[in-house]
Amino acid sequence: MATETNPLLDFSGLPRFPEIQPEHVTPAVEQVLAQGRAVIERVERSAPPPTWETVVQPLEDANERVSRVWGPVAHLNAVMNTPRLREAYNANLPRITQYHAELGQNRVLFEKYKAIQASPAFQRLTRAQRRVVENEIRDFRLGGAELPDEARARFLAIQERLAQLQSRFSDNLLDATNAFAYYASEEEVAGIPEDVLAAAWEAARQEGKSGWKFTLHMPSYLPVMQYAHARPLREAMYRAYVTRASDLGPQALDNTPLIREILKLRAEEARLLGFASYAELSLQTKMARSPAEVLDFLQELAAKAKPFAERELAELREFAARELKLEHLEAWDLAYASEKLRLARYAFSEQEVKQYFPDTRVLAGLFRLVETLYGVRIQSAQAPVWHPDVKFFRIFSENGELVGQFYADLYARPSKRGGAWMDDAITRRRLPTGVQVPAAYLTCNFSAPQGGRPSLLTHDEVITLFHEFGHGLHHLLTRVDEPGVAGINGVEWDAVELPSQFMENFCWEWGVVEPMSGHVDTGEPLPRSLFDKMRAARNFQAGMQTVRQLEFALFDMRLHHDFDPEREDFMELLHQVRRQVAVVFPPAYNRFPHSFSHIFAGGYAAGYYSYKWAEVLSADAYSLFEEHGVLSPEIGRRFRDEILAVGGSRPALESFVAFRGREPRIEALLRHSGMIAETA
Ligand code: ZN
Numbered sequence: 001m002a003t004e005t006n007p008l009l010d011f012s013g014l015p016r017f018p019e020i021q022p023e024h025v026t027p028a029v030e031q032v033l034a035q036g037r038a039v040i041e042r043v044e045r046s047a048p049p050p051t052w053e054t055v056v057q058p059l060e061d062a063n064e065r066v067s068r069v070w071g072p073v074a075h076l077n078a079v080m081n082t083p084r085l086r087e088a089y090n091a092n093l094p095r096i097t098q099y100h101a102e103l104g105q106n107r108v109l110f111e112k113y114k115a116i117q118a119s120p121a122f123q124r125l126t127r128a129q130r131r132v133v134e135n136e137i138r139d140f141r142l143g144g145a146e147l148p149d150e151a152r153a154r155f156l157a158i159q160e161r162l163a164q165l166q167s168r169f170s171d172n173l174l175d176a177t178n179a180f181a182y183y184a185s186e187e188e189v190a191g192i193p194e195d196v197l198a199a200a201w202e203a204a205r206q207e208g209k210s211g212w213k214f215t216l217h218m219p220s221y222l223p224v225m226q227y228a229h230a231r232p233l234r235e236a237m238y239r240a241y242v243t244r245a246s247d248l249g250p251q252a253l254d255n256t257p258l259i260r261e262i263l264k265l266r267a268e269e270a271r272l273l274g275f276a277s278y279a280e281l282s283l284q285t286k287m288a289r290s291p292a293e294v295l296d297f298l299q300e301l302a303a304k305a306k307p308f309a310e311r312e313l314a315e316l317r318e319f320a321a322r323e324l325k326l327e328h329l330e331a332w333d334l335a336y337a338s339e340k341l342r343l344a345r346y347a348f349s350e351q352e353v354k355q356y357f358p359d360t361r362v363l364a365g366l367f368r369l370v371e372t373l374y375g376v377r378i379q380s381a382q383a384p385v386w387h388p389d390v391k392f393f394r395i396f397s398e399n400g401e402l403v404g405q406f407y408a409d410l411y412a413r414p415s416k417r418g419g420a421w422m423d424d425a426i427t428r429r430r431l432p433t434g435v436q437v438p439a440a441y442l443t444c445n446f447s448a449p450q451g452g453r454p455s456l457l458t459h460d461e462v463i464t465l466f467h468e469f470g471h472g473l474h475h476l477l478t479r480v481d482e483p484g485v486a487g488i489n490g491v492e493w494d495a496v497e498l499p500s501q502f503m504e505n506f507c508w509e510w511g512v513v514e515p516m517s518g519h520v521d522t523g524e525p526l527p528r529s530l531f532d533k534m535r536a537a538r539n540f541q542a543g544m545q546t547v548r549q550l551e552f553a554l555f556d557m558r559l560h561h562d563f564d565p566e567r568e569d570f571m572e573l574l575h576q577v578r579r580q581v582a583v584v585f586p587p588a589y590n591r592f593p594h595s596f597s598h599i600f601a602g603g604y605a606a607g608y609y610s611y612k613w614a615e616v617l618s619a620d621a622y623s624l625f626e627e628h629g630v631l632s633p634e635i636g637r638r639f640r641d642e643i644l645a646v647g648g649s650r651p652a653l654e655s656f657v658a659f660r661g662r663e664p665r666i667e668a669l670l671r672h673s674g675m676i677a678e679t680a
Pocket of ligand 1 (some may be wrong): 292467471500
């Protein structure tokens, strides 16, 4: 297929979505990877001394072309999935992965990057360029490129074994989850919502069984725990859930040996690279400076949150005894009693709230807010799209210059992956011909407009939209000229959620919510009394939720820092952590670690703290707005200039301090969660 007829190989502007066909994928990937490898070879042979122009620039160009081909393919695979496209995607994914893996292990290139950093010319590079070089060197090192041959072989063997173990960990968990079912009788199902019951009834019928089939998958498990009046049913479900993939079930699915081996191998990997613990290794790509800093942070937060958690638990116990006749609140009663208490305190329905948030009004309100804060203008525009529901917008600066553009694909459809996310389509960079304007995809799964009525959003969905838009602004309002550190690229892992969580705060401001609400039939704004109830419910059991998150985060951090997997028992460590921070103590048979996929199968090892860390940053950043008025254009411009515009071109802590005038503090998060007295 000729280049000029393959739309994936046209990099002159926005992707030509309507023309992209599955048969374009393989030839485009082959061509761009062949070109990339040719560039790598040329750079390897380039005459010394290595410079930005002879090494970094050509590699950045080549990598950008790879992502300009693969980006639209991966995007379409996620939002317009068809069997043919999926086949093309899966056939080419290993090639893309292989290309990046080769690059990360290329020692000739690694030496050249180090030589650039050591050269006098390095100091004459821009801040962003220096950061690109530094990040590359860091990643080469963490990828084992610096190790002597024998150690390097061991390092790669560990990586491979870890990948297997982690994948088996989640397979075991899934198999153990699927292995359990409970067929409930009519007396047992009282209290469970109708739609859940209908699904459970249908599931039992499909197996030719009588009664209602409940499983350990969330959509079935959670409503049982929250609503089933039958205590023995809740207990049976709870026990099955918290012993999944453990020594209390079938040996073939027991994750205990996997956890031990994973921890041992991670510790060995860290030692090979010269770190005292896996936690130290993990923090190399994060904002937190040391495991000790993270542990201090978690313990400080725990000390503040625990009294609130204790009080909430006492209230819950009292309510359960008085209203539900549950004298001893057991682990399987917590969700049930909490749901009853929540309803008793803050009765309002999501259905009622939704009527006030037609998506078009919400979007207009969001744009007005962003225009006020950051001095930009957002305009609807035309571009080639992949589905008629997709909208396209352009962002202009104060002086009318086009600075960014984005697609908003808001509605669920069968061909679209679930969830909500922001992804980059084009990254900003300075070219000889001028600035390449960045572009972003904003993808959500709201319900589509029906029968001439607009899509109505729940308040949670409004928050989701603001969150993803925050990521989008980080990508689009960047002023960095090097794609490697422009927008969200190169931002430390535990700071990436700052701009997104920051935007969520505005969804709790009356001054923002009132003008962007309007009843779908009458146009009336959201009643203040309803909004007040929503705000009150926001912090329901915030203390208990916080200490639970802290228990997970502390367990994760200590497991990867001061724990010896050869000699110590990880269950004992969990008990220790619980004695320190928890208010709820589960039964002895609880095997939480055996299903802790975030750290044993996902990317959160020695990183679970990031959730709270980023929340502290976003709440503290927002508190400067609270001090100056939440719609302050002056503070908005400062946020844009010091956080959004600089992206990964400097350390996140430096950006935070430049914006806030000091290092982050936890008070604002505590206040937003109702865990501190309002300051005057
Ligand atoms: Zn996010």
